Structure formats: C-alpha cells, structure tokens
Amino acid sequence: MNYDDYELLYNFYDSSDLNEFLEKLIADELLEGAVLGITRQCMAQGVDSLTMRQLEVFDRGIKKFITRYCQRCGRSDIPFSDMYIAYENKGLCDYCNYKMTYAD
Numbered sequence: 001m002n003y004d005d006y007e008l009l010y011n012f013y014d015s016s017d018l019n020e021f022l023e024k025l026i027a028d029e030l031l032e033g034a035v036l037g038i039t040r041q042c043m044a045q046g047v048d049s050l051t052m053r054q055l056e057v058f059d060r061g062i063k064k065f066i067t068r069y070c071q072r073c074g075r076s077d078i079p080f081s082d083m084y085i086a087y088e089n090k091g092l093c094d095y096c097n098y099k100m101t102y103a104d
C-alpha cells in the first residue's frame with residue numbers, strides 16, 4: 001500500500017459513525033485476531049491512530065462487511081450507521097431493501 005492508498009482509506013474510514021458500525025461487528029463476533037485488536041484500537045483512539053500497516057490489515061479484515069455501492073440503485077454514499085444493515089441486506093441500501101421487501 002502506498003501513501004495515496006492510505007489517504008483514500010483513511011478518508012473513507014474517518015467518519016463519526018464508524019464506531020457504531022464496528023461495535024456491531026464486534027457484538028456479532030465477526031472479527032478476530034489482529035483485525036479485532038486493531039478495530040478496538042481504532043474505536044478507542046480513532047482511525048488516525050493506526051499506522052499504514054494497521055489500516056491495511058483493518059481494511060482487509062472488515063472490507064467484506066462494507067457496502068460501498070448498493071447492489072440495486074448504485075448509491076455509493078451509504079453511511080456507516082446504515083452499513084451493518086446493508087451487510088445484512090446483502091448489499092442493498094436501506095431504501096432499496098424497503099422497496100424490495102414491501103413492493104408489490
């Protein structure tokens with residue numbers, strides 16, 4: 001990972017509602033080992049406390065739980081407060097999940 005990648009990742013995770021999302025991952029025991037340790041540090045001290053290497057491990061570990069784009073509408077600004085719901089909805093934003101669930 002180079003510094004530009006670090007900046008991009010850092011900016012992506014630098015959010016006031018990131019902890020809310022991370023708490024849910026921990027509560028559901030979806031994280032383990034080094035990723036869990038780094039996640040706890042991130043929650044306690046902020047994403048800016050992570051080294052480039054730690055951020056890389058963190059990103060690799062939690063990436064699969066993150067929805068960058070809604071599978072249905074392509075929305076790319078899903079907030080971390082809705083991110084866990086999007087994961088449970090298999091990559092749908094809140095709006096699309098509602099539409100898919102209650103349509104017809």
Ligand SMILES: [Zn+2]
Nearest residue numbers: 070073093096
């Ligand atoms: Zn959507």
